[in-house]
Amino acid sequence: MELKNEDIDKCIKYLKLLSKQYPTINEAATEIINLKAILNLPKGTEHFLSDIHGEYEQFVHVLKNASGVIRRKIDDIFGNRLMQKDKKSLATLIYYPEQKLDMILRQQKNMDDWYRITLYRLIEVCRNVSSKYTRSKVRKALPKEFSYIIEELLHEEPHGVDKQEYYDEIINTIIDIDRAKDFIIAISKLIQRLVVDRLHIIGDIFDRGPGADIIIDKLEEYHSVDIQWGNHDIVWMGAAAGSVVCMANVIRNSARYANLSTIEDGYGINLLPLATFAVEFYGNDPCERFLPKIETEKNYTVKEIHLIAKMHKAISVIQFKLEGEVIKRHPEFKMDHRLLLNDIDFKSGTIQLYGKEYKLNDNSFPTVDKEDPYKLLDEEVELIEKLRSSFVNSEKLNRHVRFLFSHGSLYLKFNSNLLYHGCIPLNDDGSFKEVLIENKKYKGKALLDKLDMLAREGFFYESSLEEKQNAADMIWYLWTGPFSPLFGKEKMTTFERYFIDEGETHYEKKDPYYFYRNNDDICNKILCEFGLEPSESHIINGHVPVKKKDGENPVKAGGKLIVIDGGFSRAYHNKTGIAGYTLIYNSFGLQLVSHEHFESTEKAIEEEKDILSSTVIFEKAVKRKRVGDTDIGRELKGQLHELKLLLLAYRKGLVKESIKK
Template structure:
């Protein structure tokens, strides 16, 4: 359709109203023309580099390092730029300086005999790297990323065109002046952080920021300030979101998980939630109970006294029993969840110390249940109700937790379509024949994309609706269901055998049957069906998954269905690394294609700085395009093309006199 036809069609009045509003932003022909030229130029730049991470589980040190080294991209840039001009040891030192400029400078400055010469060489090298990583962006975008204190100077140096002695001398004098006025250290820090900023254009976190590791709050602080990030919620994230919304059963699960991994400091110290009432309750009811099956799993770098471990174990058991009671109540409240088979407390024979599951009788390894009434096992004691009320008040009034959860809502969702990739944490529930499973929600059945969309809405209602409304109650209950429900796309299993793992020795009872999705995810046809269901072209799209760790050491391949689906949970969490054999994956999508980077375990930030130990990473090139992907080929490119069309219509309206320029 010609522009004239678009301008003067049946929606002429609406078009003119919209263009009148647009003219407020671009009040003259010159300004509209300039923006058209600018947008057209942006479309022809290479697409920015996207990084995909998943299941970081509170491992903040490794997470921070992966962001700082851009999954090895900065090191490769240094190799490409300097080649044989630098020896390997100098490259390592230079890379570490870019990753940790403040800390590394303190060490280097004590070692350098001629610091001014070192400053000059280092500044020139940093500027060279900066020019390289900024080359795919417009000056405007780079300008927005510049630190305010040095914005003008850096912009001058980045766009140096040393044609002639005078110009070369001009840039040299800038460097000399920076050094002479004692600003070189700050300038190096600014350049290093700018490089870190420019090598990752957008960050995708495919779920499970929380639990297990000690620094989920630190990761959330970083993400909250990150320049471009989206999050696809994981089952551990949704649990914390539910706890922040006031869901008692989600709170109990959050505390139990934290106790299990001796990570209560995240709750107490990071989020300011008072666990003293729980500790008091646990000592009162389980003071003489060794709670052996509830002793926490601890990493080697965590030091606890025997007394501390025993107290955590008692708190662990106390909150676990409360959790089972609350889960029983929610299952009874929602028969449509079809989870009656998880009502286990009423299957206990308290006299014989046994439990009957699926017609089989098992001995319980722990028979001390001082807070359970055999006649009404899911009823909370008055003291338990009082305890839960105190915990609930702490959770919903934690300002920091509320801030982080609101960020998860504003920057997150159950799934995301971005640049022909479909991102979600767990699975799309399937039937045994590979068809989309229907799930009943509030008397209506949903499947596939419609199910994900509906669950996303219900989750938000559970957080944002007022207390004591049906929407709030059902939405917060759904957050728990997403954590553990049999048809939850975040959990993806028939049941979570938490009770069995604590109280029954027979490992057969610990088995958690996975959704059929996990059998079908290596089937290219099924993956194509999922992509089509979400409105994507299967010939050029991919699914990116997390949740189930890839056991690389046992030969499992993270690439499924001939490259249609990628599982990038490689064991970022230390708790999984013995199973996976590695310490996580990063998927990188740049203008040349897709690369999968596998990481070896990260020792510590201290060693990375002092001994210049980087994460050893290996890269697999999944796709390499012959024609470089440009901004016009991306989702942002589509938006820019719409803007271009609107601006051209505005320009035409100006020229025809339908809208007048504003002086």
């Protein structure tokens, strides 16, 4: 771009400020050279994961092995120089250095030789994964206690002889002064960090699996991460904001999957008041329809299972009552048809549903006033307040939800990709659905922007109780509303699944989006709506599991849209036939990795059982992507232009150098 005097004149005040950072021609010129070089480096590797649903062991392993990338790097680097068993051992050491070293220390007799061989191998792997970054970026990632040593070893000339003794002596000294174990741990974690430049989580960290809190603990430590909220995340965010209807849904979901430990142990929330209430009102009710879904490895006594079932039913009925209050407060939600307690004939044990009568499989409602079904008992009001207080005062939950707000959003545009969890609500003809919010209609990007703002208002806004309540109600709508971009269905048939046997009543009609997402024109229209160029952009989507075992393809619309929900949750493994997808976007293009079932961290360490992953390269870049082709590259080009203007201003005498004597 040609620089003109008028460009300098327009921003002379800014250039004088910029000169404080680059006070001389030499410093400005050096930074220009640096930025130009960075723009030509290969783009960093991005990893996309979705619908983790509390499966923390598998998630942590996928993070540690970078979806199989580290093992492939080891294969590429060492080829036939190492046996397969040695490659497996090296990979496991990089994934779990502390635990693997403890095992090796018990087994190995000559540790010095093992340390020496292993250190050289790890340095070779680290040198390879750091080669696409500037020395400055690698330096910032280095562990402080070994930063100088690692930097020296990484920039060893592979075939040089002048400093060979110097490098050998570094390795020998690390071993001699008993620092080899700590050094191996540090360099293994450095490899894990460098192999993924940016992590994207496309929603649904919470529910079903046992360790959502552990997953967010890991994400808080991660060097570069963003999160697009899922419906299972937003309902927890609402609970932390004090929404009692969201809180009831959170507890019900956790009880359904026998996962109350996340609430009690993970977040220190006391559920004893609920257990006491459930025993008092449902003590003689077998609550058979509310028996939790229990995985085989979870050990519960019969007594514990039946207590969870009573708690499950008690909170479900409370949930229906609280949802009724929200629906009545918001006629614009158009959800009056979900006030199902009004449609029950308690005497006959039947319900009128969409013009048809159905027999209830459970007609025991000890806490429901038959004349006023949505009225809360005094005991329920007291219970709800105790639970609400526990949720809003959980320090850890509050911290995690603030992290979700600070690192998350309903959607994200990043490096020409549009990321969102659920859908963009559409009409039957494929046009954007208009949704009425606060007496104004929103659609497309404007709808998601408005809902994103209201979600934040529901958590952070304190000035007006009424406005905070309305925003908190909208968080619940995002969880279950008919036009919610996170839910994407006409209704959530929770009541029907519990109380009616006929499967026809369980059907949840999907938004037309799910019909149109395999249509090139619709995907292009969505990309344009969000300001992206369709010819070079993709939509990355989660939420609805891809049934790979039935032949469903996760790549839609000729590669325009990629669904990366492959069923991380064990509850979905039978449905999908796999145990999750990872999308990898590196400088060479897009790769989709499908994962097989992960047995356990213990077996991964002791038996070196990695996750079996299959990779499909479905879009290869015609020209290798550089930093200059990314969002960061565009920012750097802006900085480059400003620095060139500063350089010209110096040379024209419009800005004075500040040279220290």
